[in-house]
Amino acid sequence: xxxxxxxxxxxxxxxxxxxxxxxxGIEIIEKVxxxxxxxxxxxxxxxxxxxxxGAIIVMGKAEPDNYLALALGFIAVVLGxxxxxxxxVVTDRMLEMFKKKKK
Amino acid sequence: MNQDLLTICYLxxxxxxxxxxxxxxNPASARKGNLxxxxxxxxxxxxxxxxxxxxxxxxxxxxxxxFGGLVIGAIIGTxxxxxxxxxxxxxxxxxxxxxxxxxxxxxxxxxxxxLSKELISNPNPLFIPHEQPTVxxxxxxxxxxxxxxxxxxxxxxxxxxxxxxxxxKGQNILNLLVLAxxxxxxxxxxxxxxxHNLLYVILVLSLIxxxxxxxxxxxxxxxxxxxxxxxxxxxxxxxxxxxxNNKVMLTGGILVGAAGTLLTILMCKAMNRSLKNVLIGSFGxxxxxxxxxxxxxxxxxxxxxxxxxxxxxxASKVMIVPGYGLAVAQAQHACHELEKxxxxxxxxxxYAIHPVAGRMPGHMxxxxxxxxxxxxxxxxxxxxxxxxxxxxxxFILGANDVVNPAAKNDPTSPIYGMPILDVELxxxxxxxxxxxxxxxxxxxxxxxxxxxxSMLFGDAKKVLQDLCxxxxxx
Numbered sequence: 270x271x272x273x274x275x276x277x278x279x280x281x282x283x284x285x286x287x288x289x290x291x292x293x294g295i296e297i298i299e300k301v302x303x304x305x306x307x308x309x310x311x312x313x314x315x316x317x318x319x320x321x322x323g324a325i326i327v328m329g330k331a332e333p334d335n336y337l338a339l340a341l342g343f344i345a346v347v348l349g350x351x352x353x354x355x356x357x358v359v360t361d362r363m364l365e366m367f368k369k370k371k372k
Numbered sequence: 373m374n375q376d377l378l379t380i381c382y383l384x385x386x387x388x389x390x391x392x393x394x395x396x397x398n399p400a401s402a403r404k405g406n407l408x409x410x411x412x413x414x415x416x417x418x419x420x421x422x423x424x425x426x427x428x429x430x431x432x433x434x435x436x437x438x439f440g441g442l443v444i445g446a447i448i449g450t451x452x453x454x455x456x457x458x459x460x461x462x463x464x465x466x467x468x469x470x471x472x473x474x475x476x477x478x479x480x481x482x483x484x485x486x487l488s489k490e491l492i493s494n495p496n497p498l499f500i501p502h503e504q505p506t507v508x509x510x511x512x513x514x515x516x517x518x519x520x521x522x523x524x525x526x527x528x529x530x531x532x533x534x535x536x537x538x539x540x541k542g543q544n545i546l547n548l549l550v551l552a553x554x555x556x557x558x559x560x561x562x563x564x565x566x567x568h569n570l571l572y573v574i575l576v577l578s579l580i581x582x583x584x585x586x587x588x589x590x591x592x593x594x595x596x597x598x599x600x601x602x603x604x605x606x607x608x609x610x611x612x613x614x615x616x617n618n619k620v621m622l623t624g625g626i627l628v629g630a631a632g633t634l635l636t637i638l639m640c641k642a643m644n645r646s647l648k649n650v651l652i653g654s655f656g657x658x659x660x661x662x663x664x665x666x667x668x669x670x671x672x673x674x675x676x677x678x679x680x681x682x683x684x685x686x687a688s689k690v691m692i693v694p695g696y697g698l699a700v701a702q703a704q705h706a707c708h709e710l711e712k713x714x715x716x717x718x719x720x721x722x723y724a725i726h727p728v729a730g731r732m733p734g735h736m737x738x739x740x741x742x743x744x745x746x747x748x749x750x751x752x753x754x755x756x757x758x759x760x761x762x763x764x765x766x767f768i769l770g771a772n773d774v775v776n777p778a779a780k781n782d783p784t785s786p787i788y789g790m791p792i793l794d795v796e797l798x799x800x801x802x803x804x805x806x807x808x809x810x811x812x813x814x815x816x817x818x819x820x821x822x823x824x825x826s827m828l829f830g831d832a833k834k835v836l837q838d839l840c841x842x843x844x845x846x
Contacts, residue, residue, distance in 0.1 A: 276505050283614060287626050293390055294630025298638075301397040304750075306635065306733035310599055311465045312396045312406050313631055316389050317605045318472050319413065319624035322420045323479045323612035328441065329424070329432025331482070338482050339434065343441050345478035350445025351452075352472035353417075357410040358453035359464050360396075364403040366458075366741040 308363045315356025321349030374423045381419030382620035388412025389624050393631060399747075416620045417442075458742050459699040462732040463531040466598045469605055470524030476517030476608035477578075480510045481571065483615060488568040500565060506615065507565045511558045513611030514571065515578045520604040522582025527598050530586070539588030550581045589650065595732040596639045596650050603632025639733055672808070675826035677835070680802055681842035687764035689720040691756065693793055694736045695729050697770010697805060697832050704743035706836035707769065711745065713843050722749050724756030724766075724793050726774035753793060760797035768795065768803045770832050772810070776817045785815060801825040804835050 277284060301309055328342035388408050395405025424432055432438070449468075456464045487507065491500060529535030554577035561570045589597055610625030612618065640647050684690055698707060711721045723745065729736045737750060751759065760766065768775060771793075778785040779792045795801055801824050808827075810816055819825055828835060 272501065272504075280614075283617070283622065286619065286622055287610070290623050290626035291630040294393075294627045294632075295634050297390070297393050297397060297627075298631040298634045301635075302399070304734050304737045304752075305397060305399060305402060306639070306727075307461065307465075307735055307738055308402060308406075309393075309396050310602060310632070310635060310732070311461070312409065313393065313606070313628045313635075314465050314469050314472070314602050315406075316393065316409055316413070316624050317602070317609045317628040318468075319385070319389075319416065319621050320472055320476050320479070320605070320609035320612055322416060322618060322621050323609070323616060324441075324475050325417065325420050325438055326424060326426075326432070326616055326618075327479050327482045328434055328438050329421075330426055330429050330486075331434060333433065338485065339437060341478050341482050342434075343437050345475045345482070346438060346441030347445040347448075348471040348478070349475040350442050351449040352468050352475065353413055353449070354446045355449035355453045355464070355468045355471075357406060357413070358450050359456070359461065359468070360406045361403065361410075362453065363461065363738050364406055366738060 308360055311356060311360040311363060315353060315360055318349060318353035318356050321346065321353050324349040375425060378419050378423035379619075381415050381423065382618070385412040385416030385419075385620040386623040388415075389620075389627055393627065457702070458704075458739055459702060460532065461738065462595070462598065462735065463528050465732075466524045466528040466531065466594075466601070469598065469602050470521045470528065472605040473517045473520030473524060473601070473608060476513050476605065476612060477521060477575070478517075479612055479615075480514035480517060481575070484510045484514075484568070484571050488565065491565055503565065504562055508562045509611050509614045511561055511571070511574060513608050513615070514574060515554060515558060516604050516611065517608040518575055518578035519582040519585065520601045520608060522579045523586040523597065523601045523604075526583055526586040527594055527601065531594055535587075537588065537590060543584065543588055547581065547584045550577055550584060554578050554581060593650050595728065596636055596647075598732070599632055599636040599639055600647075603629045603636060606630075606632055639728070672820050672825070672827050675802060675828050677828070677838050677842050680826075680828055681839055681846055683800060683802075684714060684719065684765055684767070684839075685717055685843055685846045687719055689722070689759075689763045690714055690765045690767060691722050691724050691751075691760065691763045691795075691798065693724045693726075693729075693766060693768045693771050693775060693795060694740065695726075695769060695771025695774060696735075697772075699730050699735065699739055700770065701832035701834075703769065703831075703833035703836050704739045704745075706833050706840070707740070708743040708745050709840050710836050710843070711749070713840055717843070722751055722756070722759065724753070724760075724795075725750050726753055726771070726793050729771055729774050753791060757794045757797075760794050763798040764800065766795045766798040766801045768801065769836075770804060770806075772805070772817055773815070775819055776815065777819055778815065778817070787815065795819070796822065796824065799824070802828055804828045804830065804832055806831060 324345035328346050331338035331342050389412060392405040392409030395401040421438060487503060526535055554574055557570055557574045561567060586597055606625045606628030610622050610629060613622030613625055637647060640650060714721050725736050727733050773787055775793050775795050776787060779787045779790040782788060803820060803825060820827060
């Protein structure tokens, strides 16, 4: 019990960030017209590609002789980049079409 | 100094994500918002590569590997995203989402291996309790990431037709069992972090759960599932943020997790179904039993192309109801062509867009926007329903479940309660379908047997092109 309370105290800024971000996320989406649901989902999809940063850190920390970590880290970097780059490009393509139709 | 710079990079990243998402919610600023978020992401990534310092190991190593991975990922990602057809967008989103989930799971595996070596070599008895929260975060990231990966892959396969719906009796119970087993193993591992092989058991169980979780869910629910998995990946990314005390991963991940969850709920609401209902996959199961139920609903009548051309040319208002059939046939340009020809003849042409027509909310809007259909001609459901009574001809292009009156008057129907387009209020209804086969929810549509309704069979694109030619000659 005490260790849990202590954990909360140590990680207080993170917990605050999490709670506030939950509200921000909800607040932002609430006003979205249904027309933009697909691009929005796609855009959000690209943003969680931020997980790539974790992959880069894993990769960069791996000892040069730890082949398992190197291989897994490398795959993680490739997949994460796919998520980020593919996500943003697909979203842009969708939105490009919206733009054309505007007078 | 460099650390401060990195903090600034992450701050910029977090702010651009929030502002970018906000701008994405407005058609006028959406594209800029996306580019803004992309720019912020680039800054955060470059900052990490060049400025990140680990407490133990200092600056990052293995630059060749990192850049190699980035370049390969960027090239494949750009090519895939550029080449994909408009109709296949939902699949693409699902696929990219799965990549993110897999990335989070891999990070967990590597970090756990790293940690477990330290745990074994460190004799201090206080070390294990000290690291337990870290083990917990790693395991949570692993479970959510792998469920998201496996689920997204199945959703991707389902949307492009490679994976068929599959369910068996008691599958829900088995699903819950697999999940419970994964969670129990996770709890056990957190309690006893030295049992490091258990991590792979958790990995396999999570992957199996991800597959079973999406497998029985019908195609009509795929948008909801993809949106949900999208928010899962967000949470998995946030776990990474926790792990590295990395604020940009944390804010980005939680932001997407929260927004994705709300978006999921909004989609469920549009179909008048509860999230729980979607999650236990009862939709697919129900649809199967009801499609084998009473089938014969009487006779339908066919209409010829020239007759269709005739009634449309002399109508004063035509409402087009697009559905997935239009997307499959890539008929959006032909559809716009029809609209132009009819407008030249003085017919008022509008589009009635059901929020879940196609495979994703907004799918039809994106598709029609590609063909330069004016934004003002696309009516949302409520508005369209107000206009149906004054409409002469409703032309349904490959839509089915979204116009199925069973949603209103058959309480046993699996789509009962879903708001639909009240096309019956119009004077005449022409339905273009490839065959009499039921739609994606797998249920019969009594609309097709109504006296007002005529069927025009064929591929949407070909039918539209022929129809344009016919109308020109009227």
